[in-house]
Amino acid sequence: MTTRDPRYDILFEPIKIGPVTAKNRFYQVPHCTGMGWLRPRMVADMRATKAEGGWGVVCTEYCSIHPSTDDMPTPSHSLWDSGDVKAHRLMTDKCHEHGALAGVELWVGGSRVSNLYTREPPLDVASMPNWNGDPYQSRAMDKYDIQQLRRRHRDAALRARDAGFDIIYVYATHRYLIDNFLNPQINNRTDEYGGSQENRMRLLRELIEDTMEAVGDTCAVAVRYTVDDGGGPDGTPVHGDRMEIFEALAELPDLWDINIWDYSLEMGTSRFTREGALEDYMSTVRSKTTKPVVTVGRFTSPDTMASQVKRGIVDFVGAARPSIADPFLPQKIEQGRPEDIRECIGCNICYTGDSKHYPLRCTQNPAMGEEWRRGWHPENIDVKGSDDSVLIVGAGPTGLEAARALGQRGYTVMLAEATRELGGRVSAESKLPGLSEWARVRDYRVGQLDKLHNVEIYRESELGLDDILAVGVDHVAIATGASWRRDGYGNYHQCPMDPLPPEDKTFTPDDLFSGRLPSGTTVVFDDDGFYLAGAIADKLVKNGNEVIYVTPHALVSNWSDNSGDQPRVHKHLAELGVKIILNHGVDSFDGETAVLGCAFTEAQQSIAADNLVLVTCRTPRDELYYKLLDAIEEGVEGAPKSVKRIGDAEAPAIIAAAIYAGHKYARELDCEIDRDNPAKYDRVFFEDS
Ligand SMILES: Cc1cc2nc3c(=O)[nH]c(=O)nc-3n(C[C@H](O)[C@H](O)[C@H](O)COP(=O)(O)O)c2cc1C
Numbered sequence: 001m002t003t004r005d006p007r008y009d010i011l012f013e014p015i016k017i018g019p020v021t022a023k024n025r026f027y028q029v030p031h032c033t034g035m036g037w038l039r040p041r042m043v044a045d046m047r048a049t050k051a052e053g054g055w056g057v058v059c060t061e062y063c064s065i066h067p068s069t070d071d072m073p074t075p076s077h078s079l080w081d082s083g084d085v086k087a088h089r090l091m092t093d094k095c096h097e098h099g100a101l102a103g104v105e106l107w108v109g110g111s112r113v114s115n116l117y118t119r120e121p122p123l124d125v126a127s128m129p130n131w132n133g134d135p136y137q138s139r140a141m142d143k144y145d146i147q148q149l150r151r152r153h154r155d156a157a158l159r160a161r162d163a164g165f166d167i168i169y170v171y172a173t174h175r176y177l178i179d180n181f182l183n184p185q186i187n188n189r190t191d192e193y194g195g196s197q198e199n200r201m202r203l204l205r206e207l208i209e210d211t212m213e214a215v216g217d218t219c220a221v222a223v224r225y226t227v228d229d230g231g232g233p234d235g236t237p238v239h240g241d242r243m244e245i246f247e248a249l250a251e252l253p254d255l256w257d258i259n260i261w262d263y264s265l266e267m268g269t270s271r272f273t274r275e276g277a278l279e280d281y282m283s284t285v286r287s288k289t290t291k292p293v294v295t296v297g298r299f300t301s302p303d304t305m306a307s308q309v310k311r312g313i314v315d316f317v318g319a320a321r322p323s324i325a326d327p328f329l330p331q332k333i334e335q336g337r338p339e340d341i342r343e344c345i346g347c348n349i350c351y352t353g354d355s356k357h358y359p360l361r362c363t364q365n366p367a368m369g370e371e372w373r374r375g376w377h378p379e380n381i382d383v384k385g386s387d388d389s390v391l392i393v394g395a396g397p398t399g400l401e402a403a404r405a406l407g408q409r410g411y412t413v414m415l416a417e418a419t420r421e422l423g424g425r426v427s428a429e430s431k432l433p434g435l436s437e438w439a440r441v442r443d444y445r446v447g448q449l450d451k452l453h454n455v456e457i458y459r460e461s462e463l464g465l466d467d468i469l470a471v472g473v474d475h476v477a478i479a480t481g482a483s484w485r486r487d488g489y490g491n492y493h494q495c496p497m498d499p500l501p502p503e504d505k506t507f508t509p510d511d512l513f514s515g516r517l518p519s520g521t522t523v524v525f526d527d528d529g530f531y532l533a534g535a536i537a538d539k540l541v542k543n544g545n546e547v548i549y550v551t552p553h554a555l556v557s558n559w560s561d562n563s564g565d566q567p568r569v570h571k572h573l574a575e576l577g578v579k580i581i582l583n584h585g586v587d588s589f590d591g592e593t594a595v596l597g598c599a600f601t602e603a604q605q606s607i608a609a610d611n612l613v614l615v616t617c618r619t620p621r622d623e624l625y626y627k628l629l630d631a632i633e634e635g636v637e638g639a640p641k642s643v644k645r646i647g648d649a650e651a652p653a654i655i656a657a658a659i660y661a662g663h664k665y666a667r668e669l670d671c672e673i674d675r676d677n678p679a680k681y682d683r684v685f686f687e688d689s
């Protein structure tokens with residue numbers, strides 16, 4: 001085993017946090033999972049895997065202190081009663097077994113939640129509209145409510161201690177209740193909790209003191225806090241009121257977990273945000289407190305991490321997404337193999353779980369969320385179940401991941417790719433403006449495949465049925481991806497456009513990827529609704545085209561609302577000069593005029609355009625699969641024992657699904673899977689009353 005590079009020694013120093021000590025500086029900051037109170041065993045094993053991977057601190061997601069605050073339909077965590085204490089024990093015990101500290105982020109939602117589960121009126125500093133647009137308002141807290149809140153927060157801290165947590169948070173950011181008390185624009189109270197800075201910070205001060213008093217002898221008390229006042233352009237902090245409050249409270253808690261005002265920068269996608277993007281916000285923070293400081297920045301490079309610590313920006317390297325993409329990131333640095341890190345690509349698919357209330361998943365890490373229910377470990381995999389050989393056709397994300405994981409299992413694998421370049425859609429899409437980091441999906445896998453002597457890669461090898469029969473392998477996986485449709489079929493047109501737009505003036509994303517670009521005014525029709533059409537519009541502007549972006553959705557790159565970067569996509573396209581037409585589909589195009597139809601009425605409008613780019617829907621490339629299936633059924637000589645189509649060749653979807661499909665194929669080859677009960681499901685059980 002290689003040893004770690006001494007440049008990174010500093011990352012492995014133990015750091016004291018009040019009464020507890022973290023074994024190193026790798027700190028998994030709070031992040032949701034879409035599992036929370038609803039799926040305690042899934043979430044516990046997921047956190048335990050990070051502890052096993054070397055993180056010195058592993059935190060929960062936001063954790064409701066009491067039924068007076070819930071975030072339905074998203075299952076946050078909760079610490080309402082002894083049942084919750086028991087659920088959290090699953091996590092804390094496992095973290096401790098691996099030498100990690102366990103942290104819990106006590107949370108009160110305020111007007112960001114509507115309490116759709118408990119149906120209690122949300123409480124906040126004032127009576128305000130729900131921040132997420134639900135038709136509910138909060139009740140302004142009176143002094144009795146504040147007393148109750150303090151008692152409930154204290155009780156939750158005691159339950160957290162009983163559950164085995166080492167670090168207990170006061171969560172004072174992200175526009176939840178405590179943050180709102182601090183905010184001079186929102187806090188217009190006239191009592192001792194409003195008005196002056198001293199009054200606005202009173203609740204936070206009291207909650208820190210209460211928590212210290214209740215559990216501070218055995219647990220560290222952390223505060224998650226926004227240190228800037230917002231409003232400046234990216235990377236240009238405006239420091240004022242928040243920094244003054246920070247200075248006033250600097251020595252109270254045991255640890256500061258620092259965030260910034262703009263969540264879309266804090267959790268920015270790689271399309272708009274670079275690694276370490278919070279550094280300018282942090283530069284003066286650490287000099288104002290003697291307590292350890294942690295912050296985030298989608299850190300995947302050990303050089304950046306060590307540099308931030310050495311230059312005194314932070315004490316701990318905070319990470320949400322890098323720990324999701326690679327739970328074993330610290331161990332890989334420690335073992336001197338940073339090239340094995342599965343780097344986060346900044347796509348925020350993980351965050352879509354939060355937005356859409358489903359269990360966490362990750363583009364880079366197919367095992368994320370599957371640790372308990374499928375028993376998948378991100379680094380380990382069962383050895384092969386036979387000496388059979390496997391041919392994978394197509395080296396896109398699915399084929400690369402299948403080959404990597406089968407190779408790790410010890411199978412003899414042939415990976416055939418029709419083109420010169422590996423990576424399929426990932427390679428193509430990563431050449432679009434802003435998406436270059438997505439190539440990490442390919443690069444990680446190609447790097448791992450280079451180490452596997454049992455996997456052969458054949459480039460420029462487009463295989464037909466006869467070629468495969470001639471090879472005579474045991475198993476074939478068809479991972480040939482999908483093609484974008486040229487006929488407009490999709491959500492808006494549920495049958496092909498009639499008449500079809502002229503071929504020489506119609507483009508698909510595949511045309512653009514292969515270098516066939518339109519010239520002149522171009523309509524980009526985004527019926528797909530995620531990132532691709534927006535990125536294509538960006539590319540075409542850079543190509544010199546005048547671009548008109550048309551979508552039947554109410555938002556540009558509609559589904560990106562779930563990954564948190566939709567407003568930035570809209571702003572970016574608008575600033576590039578793209579003409580944006582929402583709530584409309586392209587009814588027809590004759591090469592000169594596009595007729596647009598309103599998504600709600602029969603109204604139509606015509607616009608002049610030279611070309612049309614259709615981003616509507618894909619067709620799986622599965623011809624070879626059916627031919628092989630016939631060959632197997634007919635017992636043709638050389639036919640494999642099994643054929644499967646996987647990834648986009650089976651059902652086109654996001655890249656995370658493509659990676660998952662390749663991984664699943666590799667995991668399940670030669671394994672007995674009960675197709676009626678393919679996984680354990682974390683359910684709510686109840687006792688007879
Ligand atoms: C999936 C996901 C869920 C998150 N949930 C929480 C949360 O529950 N509480 C919180 O304080 N921050 C939450 N965050 C924000 C992260 O703690 C962190 O500030 C942000 O992701 C930037 O750090 P990173 O670049 O290391 O990902 C979440 C982030 C992600 C990606």
Ligand code: SF4
Nearest residue numbers: 344345347348350362
């Ligand atoms: S889903 Fe994307 S952003 Fe989230 S951790 Fe994985 S690679 Fe990173």
